[in-house]
Amino acid sequence: MDKTSLANYPAHTYKDNHLSIQLNCRGDREYTKMSFPVKYGLFSRMETDEMVFEFNQNHQIRHAKSKSAEWIHPSEWMKRTMGNDWVYYSTGGYAGVVESIGEYYLPNLMYQTNSLLGGKPFETTEVAKISGDWHKLLSKIDEKRPGMPAKIAQWLERVKQVRPDHLVQRAETFFGISGARTTVLPPDARHSDYDIIPVTIQDGCLYKCRFCKVKNKKTFMERSRQDIKDQIIQLKALYGKDLVNYNAIFLGEHDGLNAPMELILYAARTAHEQFGFDKAYMKKPMLYFFGSVDALLNSDDILFNSLNELPFHTCINIGLESADDETLSLLGKPVSAQKVRKAFGRMQTINQNFERLEMTCNFVMDRELPASHNLAMMELVRGKMDRASSKGSVYLSPLQFGNPSREVLFDFYHLKTQSRLPMFLYIIQRL
Ligand code: SF4
Structure with a gap:
């Protein structure tokens, strides 16, 4: 502006x-x-x-x-x-x-x-x-x-x-635009103080992990371009004059990265143009979405190249949860530790090669998990890293809700001091 x-x-x-x-x-x-x-x-x-x-x-x-x-x-x-x-x-x-x-x-x-x-x-x-x-x-x-x-x-x-009552009604209209409330935002959205505009490019997720409290019943399904464009036009009208105060979008829902590359890029470009981010009061546009292990392993470098060229700084948050087979099985997450390790390696390569892209990841934390969980995670965030890096935050997500705990916090600090990547707690937040 x-x-x-x-x-x-x-x-x-x-x-x-x-x-x-x-x-x-x-x-x-x-x-x-x-x-x-x-x-x-x-x-x-x-x-x-x-x-x-x-x-x-x-x-x-x-x-x-x-x-x-x-x-x-x-x-x-x-x-x-x-x-x-x-x-x-x-x-x-x-x-x-x-x-x-x-x-x-x-x-x-x-x-x-x-x-x-x-x-x-x-x-x-x-x-x-x-x-x-x-x-x-x-x-x-x-x-x-x-x-x-x-x-x-x-x-x-x-x-x-x-x-x-007007604000309640307006929130209902807001949820209705995509068809559902955003039940979880990526931890990286903290960089925009969670002031993001949600555009749903797909519903559901691939795994339906047993432990997950934010999942829904929808099987993974991408939205059409028309649906995405309609959402963007309705969101533009709803945010109205206050759009000048926004410069960040979240491409929902739980596995945006698994959507076709063309759809991700279409949604990001259309939102940038329609929301007028180049004229917004807030500078430095940000793009956020989640990704799964399989989506990351199946994605083409062309996508990351193209994202890197967009007028956004992009953060993609990958739900790894654990690099330990026993823990993954306890969590009911149908991926292998080997795949998780491979996905982690790919994240580091992307972080090194694309300046305007940051891949971050989540691991769960809980005192009831096997000791092999922390060991396998530390092997990645410390053992596999030859030096410390400020890019590629690792978020630890406590499994228990409504249960603040000094002991778990102490465990977190202990892990954080050993990590060669920035490590933070993930507070699950909705919109
Ligand atoms: S952790 Fe991610 S992939 Fe697993 S059920 Fe929850 S939203 Fe789906």
């Missing part, structure tokens, strides 16, 4: 003793990893004696925090997602967050997940007040204030019109 287009987002401000409003604040244009809260994109901000609210270009609430002394930490905040979930971003209360997840802020989710970290912020009164009562708090603010500029009064009227 150039200066001329930015002129379409003029700043307006208003301030009295109890209210301050700033329209079209300019946040950072690239996602960064900082130990203090960074605001991204073009947004509007309202501050009362009690709360700070931020709104997107569609007048929908997107961030909030309380100014009360009861609020857990002054630099923690809440974010509302496109799926209408609230996420509480915490500092984690200790210095280990960035080492564990690669980010300075820990997303605490409203639903059960496999996170080993974090408390129960949604059980605190102040957090519940925002997620439950934000609109009541907003409704109390009168736009008929002496000296309030007309532009600000109009904006205030518009944000008050966006009620919680």
Whole structure:
């Protein structure tokens, strides 16, 4: 977005003793990893004696925090997602967050997940007040204030019109575009703060592993070009004016890499063009998808060459789960350890050869698994690596949901210190 287009987002401000409003604040244009809260994109901000609210270009609430002394930490905040979930971003209360997840802020989710970290912020009164009562708090603010500029009064009227039931309905419309909610995002989506637009290019997955809690009943099936184009057009209309704040797509569902090469490239190019990523406020477009062991082993280098040429930085996350046959059988994952090792080797070659591509992978972690699981994994991430590399993160995904555990966290740190690849915890997050 150039200066001329930015002129379409003029700043307006208003301030009295109890209210301050700033329209079209300019946040950072690239996602960064900082130990203090960074605001991204073009947004509007309202501050009362009690709360700070931020709104997107569609007048929908997107961030909030309380100014009360009861609020857990002054630099923690809440974010509302496109799926209408609230996420509480915490500092984690200790210095280990960035080492564990690669980010300075820990997303605490409203639903059960496999996170080993974090408390129960949604059980605190102040957090519940925002997620439950934000609109009541907003409704109390009168736009008929002496000296309030007309532009600000109009904006205030518009944000008050966006009620919680509208947001629920809008999330339903959002899920309906692809036909289903995105139940799991790749761990790499953290690089875009999970602000991604999901385009489904295929349904289901190849393996239907017994252990997996995010799978569905659908057998692997690719979508047609027409279906993909229809989704993109509907998503463009739904994101509307707020599209300027997006520059990342997720090609769902669980094994995008297994879709035909032409379809992957078609979806990425069409989305880039239709969403106008070259004109977005947010820079450095990102493309994310998942892949299976078989999809990776069967894929042609032409695909990676072509992805490398796209105007995206691409992250493909491969579900390896284990490089140990006994563990794979316990998990009910129908691939052999030999294939997993081969897939891991291919990932490293791709990471070395394609600058704008990053292949990452997941392994499961659980104290009940055989010792051979960690041994086989460490043989890959340490034994097979002749030197340390900053590219090709390895994500460890705790098998248990709703069971934060100090012991498992300790195991993770122990493995991380030995790994020659960046190693992080995978917090399963939906959209
Ligand atoms: S782990 Fe991946 S391949 Fe296995 S069932 Fe889950 S989504 Fe499917």
